[in-house]
Amino acid sequence: MDAPVGLTYVFGRLPVHGAQELTLRGFPLRIKDIIVDQQLIIAAGREKSLFRRHPWIFSGAVAAVKGRPKSGQTVDVLGQNGQWLARAAFSPKSQIQGRVWTFDADERIDAEFFLRRIGQSAARRRSLETESDALRLVQSESDGLPGLILDRYAAVLVFQLLTAGAEFWRAEIIAALRTLFPDDAILERSDVDVRAKEGLAERIEAVHGEIPELVEIRENGVRLLVDVRSGHKTGFYLDQRDSRLAVGRAAAGAEVLNCFSYTGGFGLAALRGGAKNVTQLDASAPALDLAVRNRDLNGFAPESMTTVCGDAFQILRAWRKEGRTFDLIVLDPPKFVDSKASLTRAARGYKDVNLCAFHLLRPGGRLFTFSCSGLMEDALFQKIVADAALDAGSTGRIVRRLTQAQDHPVALAFPEGAYLKGLEIEVE
Structure with a gap:
């Protein structure tokens, strides 16, 4: 039976009999490969x-x-x-x-394509200078794999399929992961809102191996427990690795406030760096419970860390009225901007929270402030923070600009890949 007109296999025309499978270099070749x-x-x-x-x-x-x-x-x-x-x-x-x-006319999209691209992306991370056993191995478009996010926590792989194209090749992506990382457990965390824009339902599924309740990772001397099944993103904010290190280096002897603390990463880095004490502030009680477990895991004294559960905006305003102050404050809020229409509202939110932080900082203190909203441009973010300082009667200077860690690269032709921006500010 001849192949139907217009049906061309990856290499030349071949006969097709229903759903019959052929093999190409050891990979099954199905109708979807045509x-x-x-x-x-x-x-x-x-x-x-x-x-x-x-x-x-x-x-x-x-x-x-x-x-x-x-x-x-x-x-x-x-x-x-x-x-x-x-x-x-x-x-x-x-x-x-x-x-x-x-963009290569000779490159076919098939099982070998995903095996090759994922392998190349993971190999690039081997040259990174980082003291961590948790890394992002694939960063979507910036690694030539639109819609695929792949993180590795010790020996557990967590992947997300964000687009219709990545979803279409799901079986081949999983096969590539099994081949490249045969000893790792694999969890899918495709439980993100953006899938709805692609006409896809959310999905969480253990694909291979045993997925522990919590995975222990190490980062710059800090031990951390990660909830890969239900934690934020794929379990942890790996993109903030370098910024946590910067906070630790600035925290010696400081009283530290970590706002939107999640499971305590910035605060634990500060304690590792010699902070006098840390206050972890977050709206999630389970996240703060895990922050306490992380504190104990690292052997920090119970009195070195306090947790406060509640709305950061309300609590910061209350502390301002009380005259409470800190030497170092970290602001790492969730994404305020999800569309251009929400940019004005988001700008007000960023200004409000930074204004509160400037009021709570002691003279000579440090503010580490971030935006993870890709639609928030660097210049606009700096202007918002500058306006907040002006309204607070503070004078500050940028000590360092901060961005996503090296395992979250930005392709030159894809500036949208640069989403995380941060400022380390010293106030007078």
Whole structure:
């Protein structure tokens, strides 16, 4: 039986018999591996971003969709003149209708592609100078794998599939992880809101091995218990590793306030650095309970750390009225900006919380303040913090700019990958 017209296997035309599987270099080759002349045709004048190798194709840039690609299926991206531009994952329900897998016309999207790309991404982390057994191994677009996040906590892999394309290749991604990390347990944490924009339901699933209730990791001399099943993100804020180290180096002899503390990472780094005492403030009682367990795990005295559960904005205002002060304050709030429409409201929130912090800082104190909102530009964030200092009657200078750790790289052609920004500020 001849292959149907337009059905081309990865290497030449081959006969297809229903759902029959073939093998290619040891990998199963199924119907999903076939290219069915599915194409995105880019509108005239909208190819420029692709020439710059930006991996996103917005729906407004698409002049036509040829064939009947399913959600997540691979499509060839062509210009109006028929010029081949890229190979991408199709997402009909998202404003980002295509996410580029490759700009190489000879590179096919198949099981070997994911094995190769994930392996290359993980290998790049081996050269990083970090004292930690917890790292991000794949950072989505910045590692050439749009929609895939992969973190490793000791011997437990936690991955997220954020896009239709990553979801389409789920089985192949898992197979690659099993091959590359045969001794690791694997957990999927695709329980993020962004999947809804791709028409996907949330999912948490233990894929391989035993997933412990808590995984112990080590970071710059601090031991930490991580809840990979239900903790924030994939369990911990790995992107703040370098900033925690900076806080520890500045904390000797200081009374420290860690706001939005989660499981206490910044506060524990401060204690490791010689802080006099630390107050951990968070709205989650379970997170603070784990912070206490982390304190005990590291052998810090019970009196060295206090936990306070409640709304940070209300508590900071109350402490200001009481005249309470600190030598070092960390502000690492959750993402306030989820759309351009919410930017103004978010700016007010950032100003409010930074204003409170400036009022609570002693002369000569340090403020470590952060925004993890990608839509919040660096210059705007600095202006907001400067306005807060002015309103508080404080004078400060930026000692250091802080950003996401090295295992969260930013591809040159993808500036959107730079989302975390922070300032270390010394006040007079």
